[in-house]
Amino acid sequence: MIIKLSYNLSEQTPFYEGLAKPKLVPIFHFSKGDKWNSFYFTTSNHAGTHVDAPNHFCPKGRPITDYGIDELIFAKPAILELPLGEAELITPDHLSGIHKLSRDSDALVIKSGFGQYRGLAPKTYVDDGPGFSCAAAEYLLRELPQLRVLAVDFISITSAAYVEQGCEAHRVFLGCSGQTRRAILLVEDLFAPEDLVELKKLYVIPIFFDGLDSAACTVFGEL
Template sequence: MRLDVICHQCACRVDSKGKRVKYVFLSHALTRELPVYGGGANLEITQVKSLEGGDSSNVYRFGMENHWGTHVDCPAHFFQNGMRISDYAATEWIFESPFLLETGMNENRVIIPEDVFSVPETADMLLIKTGFACLRGSEKYVMKNPGFSPEAGFWLRKNRPAVRAVGFDFVSLSPFHNREMGREAHRAFLDPEGENAPIRIIEDMHLIGNISRLVSVWVAPLVIEGLDSAPCTVIGALEE
């Protein structure tokens, strides 16, 4: 989508067809305390230079695992011969036909093939909004999260080969109450030798508010050579 004019009155842009487009973050900001699968973690932040301390600038060092916060799982997460975060071209992170699937907020829910039958054949990204993001920061969010069955992954790869990524508003593809199922589900989505191309997994997304008019999604991962996966910033374009 080509962007031509910024409309300052409505904090949106006007595209070449005269349509107003609003941009929103679909990823969470990184904070010192982060909810992670099965518990919590602390982002380590250290200030190494300080203007207040007489240095010429402010500089910080931070440390975290690559599967904390909103992040994308690539095939190398579960397969040694799978693609890593640095193997993807920039165009592979732009999605022009996202499909938003809104479901109920049920603890420990497992998404099965019947839940994704409505995904159009033209969709290149599936986003699942359960409302579970409203519980982020609570014990339920990291201990009773919904998840996917392996069969849902197999079905999408076979029947919706245009889908290149799936994202959702809960902490992990893997339901914490059934971790072995979760491992198998990751393999179903990511196996480089499975049917059609692997589907990347974007976990712990910020899918809050009315985002039903999504027209495109841009994913900007932290590209570090050699890593299987990485934290990412996700931006959605909403047609107003």
């Protein structure tokens, strides 16, 4: 069975105040008497479910369009239940549960439960989300040596309450740090339903638009 683990983009997609939300503009439309529908749509490449590639933070890092399809399929995904509250900073202590996971895991889905706020309280979801500390990022890469993608059910690896910590965590994960040159991908704003407990495979399918550092993506899971 295949399930979708990403949100549809829409004009209601939660996003940061002051930045333009996704916008849909009809060029031709049946309602105007046209014989077909056609639209312009505009969006930040970091709105909605999206995948961060190294070039998001690393000037010489790979953009998402440089990745082959085989690099976006993950055969050994793991799921970590990690309940998180508003503006909670993830530290290594939060991640003790990863010792129960296989060290061969190539994908990690973090189920924090914070996704409930996406529909119930979008402002809280955007402004008060949890995020990673730099130390937690380094710890995760060290403990899961085969990891190639981290997917989280909150809006960003960076909590708005801890921007500097979040930026450093991004740099560690994306291979910009002087301490680690290993780069993984980051899927943010993932849909992780409550009953998701196991995955056989994970697929991350981005929009391949040349020039983008990162891109909106559709994520599928094989149960």
